[in-house]
Amino acid sequence: MKENKREIWVFGDYRNYFQNRVTLQLLARATDLASKTDAEVGAVVLGRDVDEYVNEYIAHGAHKVYVTDHPRLKDYNVETYVALTERLVREHQPETILIGATSFGREFAPRVAKRLGTGLSADCVGLDINEDGLLVQTAPSFGGNLLAKIVTPDRRPQMATVRPGMFQELPHDYERTGEIIQVPLPDDVPKARVRLIIAERQPQRDQRIEDARVVVCGGRGMGSKNKFKKLFELARLMNGELGATRPVVYSKWADHESLIGQAGRHISPQVLFSFGISGAIQHTAAINDADFIIAVNKNPNATMMKMADVAIVADANQLCIALMKELKKRIRN
């Protein structure tokens, strides 16, 4: 008889399917890791009428899908999902479980790990296998200013939640076949103690600063409220959005809505222009996902300047004026 292969599992987080591709990204990464450790990739799908997702996950690389399809599972529920996942894990003993770091994943995974008595790393940005065959989980801390490589050497399964967008999903291949394991809903699943009263999809807002490709961010180094206002125009010239630091918001140069920081918004633009910002950690924590940072500050030693791709040593206000002038000249109509 064929010996059972070890398994890397991916939790099928299918809510918001079209915006949230993290499950597919994890299937791709799991397929890579599985080939290094001679393991198989399993997906877990819990819900009602979920055939569509089962087929998608096979098309994206799952060798096996464990499915519990039942009307009682029509809504995501942390407690019920934890109870079902615990049973599946105890029965099939996967080596590793990967879970998308969605709001649900980050509420669900800690309880699963606790119940199974194993370790869990959070919001990972990298996953690898080391020479001992352990899953090396790269997790950010201090707003991404530090990365930690984490392993779970002795307990199983090894568990990680993984930030969306870290891995490339595989092209779907509907010719692929996989094993579908139907798991009936056990009779004795405990009643959920948290009751969902109502869930509405959030209305889409206008262009949100979180989604903007260009963000101009200003700090007290702009000098005054009137000078700060020029940044609005600069942002508009570049189809961008304007953000502000906490001191600027406190000084009422900008409203609270534009606060970029730990207590405000987190941004991930392709290009971030940072004007007159020294770079307190509450601010830098919220801009760490920016692809390319151009910082302007009189002080070349400011934290913001050290973390920039381009650090311009100049008066923020004067550089803003020069940049606007040049942009107006260069933008072709």
Added chain:
Amino acid sequence: MLKLVVCIKQVPMVSELPWDSKTGTLRRELADGMMNPACRHALEAALQLKHEYGGHITAITMGPPMAEEVLREAVAAGADRGVLLTDRRMAGADTFVTSFILAHAIQKECPDFDLILCGCYTSDSETAQVGPQLAEELDIPGVAYVEHIELDKHTFRMRRVSDNFLETLEMDAPGLITVTTQQYAPRYVSFAGVQDAFFDKADILTIGSDDLGLDPEMTGIKASPTKILDVYSPTAEKENIVMKGAARKIVDQLFENFGDKISGAIGKDLKTHDHDEEEEE
């Protein structure tokens, strides 16, 4: 009367972080501390519940002796008492072990709680795991990322945003919530309040593993399922090109070198070279 427990954490304030590269843990004694931002919001939510329905607030923290500061801050803001869990043998605890210790401390010091409030994540380790794991350890219902909570008899009703859904949820006491930084903006504390809290008027209890009857083997870095292999700074990998001189010249240089990148991001066609027209001919 509501019995409320608020879990708070002291986090380092600085951006230059004193890490012990050998053990991969933070040398907290070298950093100035502050109350973790999300914990402030959790405390505020507790204070508003107390104001609305009447109640008693126990603030609890685990950390080095200096973490007592955040308890005094909590008392200054209106918490009734503070519990400091401090023990060298708890050092390096991961979320699994931390939630285990917190659960034991809460069961000993405030066993008849109605609600535990935690910040939804901390600014240092950012796992967002201790809240949910504490609920699991205590075997109580929990709801993360709460933006509003109210009480109807013995039932808590909560609002939150989860993966683009605006949800209203209910649970019966006792339960646990983690609070986001979106609502419950922390209040300003009067100077007199701070003074009282820092001059021995605050009811602060300090306890360690032995007081909880916990085997020290189960409370620290050794008992933690996760191990940190390495900690490093990713920002060091950036090229960090420095430009200085006259503003006009810098702007030219910027477009010469990065015009394509800027043009791509703003979605407008830019003349990225001064002599563009000539080059095209």
